[in-house]
Amino acid sequence: MKNKKWRLGVPRALFYYYYGPWWETFFETLGAEVIVSPPTCREIMDLGVSLAVAEACLPVKVYYGHAAWLAPRVDTLFVPRLISVEKKSFICPKLMGLPDMLRAALKPGPPIIDTTVNLARRPEEGLAAAVQGMAGALGVKGYRVDLATAAAEARYRTWTCKLQGDTTGLAARNTGQVGERRDALPVGIIGHGYLLYDRYLGMDIPGKVASLGGQVILPENLAPLQVETACRQLPKRLYWTLGRKILGAALHLMEQENVAGLIHLTAFGCGPDSLVGDLAERYARRRGKPFLLLTLDEHTGEAGLNTRLEAFMDMLYRRRSA
Numbered sequence: 364m365k366n367k368k369w370r371l372g373v374p375r376a377l378f379y380y381y382y383g384p385w386w387e388t389f390f391e392t393l394g395a396e397v398i399v400s401p402p403t404c405r406e407i408m409d410l411g412v413s414l415a416v417a418e419a420c421l422p423v424k425v426y427y428g429h430a431a432w433l434a435p436r437v438d439t440l441f442v443p444r445l446i447s448v449e450k451k452s453f454i455c456p457k458l459m460g461l462p463d464m465l466r467a468a469l470k471p472g473p474p475i476i477d478t479t480v481n482l483a484r485r486p487e488e489g490l491a492a493a494v495q496g497m498a499g500a501l502g503v504k505g506y507r508v509d510l511a512t513a514a515a516e517a518r519y520r521t522w523t524c525k526l527q528g529d530t531t532g533l534a535a536r537n538t539g540q541v542g543e544r545r546d547a548l549p550v551g552i553i554g555h556g557y558l559l560y561d562r563y564l565g566m567d568i569p570g571k572v573a574s575l576g577g578q579v580i581l582p583e584n585l586a587p588l589q590v591e592t593a594c595r596q597l598p599k600r601l602y603w604t605l606g607r608k609i610l611g612a613a614l615h616l617m618e619q620e621n622v623a624g625l626i627h628l629t630a631f632g633c634g635p636d637s638l639v640g641d642l643a644e645r646y647a648r649r650r651g652k653p654f655l656l657l658t659l660d661e662h663t664g665e666a667g668l669n670t671r672l673e674a675f676m677d678m679l680y681r682r683r684s685a
């Protein structure tokens with residue numbers, strides 16, 4: 364770290380879509396050169412599919428592809444061992460073993476910083492330990508860690524506020540395809556951030572809905588309180604962080620009269636989604652809200668998906684006219 368900038372690779376996949384700005388700012392403030400892999404493309408997806416076990420879900424396979432793309436280009440890879448990012452809730456277990464699975468798959472590969480993040484019991488202590496672990500891996504201690512944490516927190520806050528305030532939908536903004544029709548239909552699109560915001564992996568569904576005249580509403584457009592309040596109607600607390608966020612967003616959007624319908628984007632092989640998706644669909648049916656489930660895998664054809672989307676949007680327009 365003293366004479367040259369340490370090249371730290373951050374795969375642009377999975378939780379990068381939730382914490383990317385925090386990680387980048389933290390490591391850059393500590394003096395590392397952060398190299399983020401490029402947006403997912405066919406080459407990266409094929410690389411991941413060839414390295415990962417067949418049973419892995421599509422987002423994990425794609426993560427392998429990003430890590431493999433970075434491996435020859437960096438000094439170290441950052442692959443945190445995410446267990447829990449909030450009190451009494453957990454992340455999908457597939458992410459806990461990710462650093463070990465990658466070490467086995469990327470041989471020879473660069474060293475991996477696999478800081479454990481576990482905030483389930485004592486969030487403040489867990490966060491402090493994770494931050495010290497991440498900085499310690501680069502050989503940095505003391506006040507510089509506090510400065511980097513403050514900078515990362517500030518950027519993260521600004522970023523999340525921007526997501527919430529973006530009522531046209533993040534993906535719609537990214538593609539520049541905000542629904543132009545004045546009678547745009549508000550449509551909720553729920554799913555994991557790493558599917559919704561990865562335009563290749565998630566086939567840019569939010570952008571497609573926007574181009575069909577929909578006004579896209581994504582889980583990140585909602586305030587955390589709206590999501591948590593909606594979750595209170597569940598008979599039991601969901602202890603998957605992302606599952607609760609997705610289902611809470613779905614329940615909140617179902618209650619909005621102006622929201623014409625919901626689309627759930629899910630990954631083939633995702634255990635938590637099979638439960639959350641089924642619950643969301645049942646609640647939608649009870650409330651008479653049109654619901655479309657789209658499951659993606661590496662063989663999903665775009666033409667068939669477009670047809671289903673167009674048919675769904677047509678049906679929403681017809682319902683409104685009727």
Ligand code: SF4
Pocket residue numbers: 420421422423455456457458555630632633634635636
């Ligand atoms: S939640 Fe589902 S999509 Fe995400 S890593 Fe776990 S199995 Fe894969």
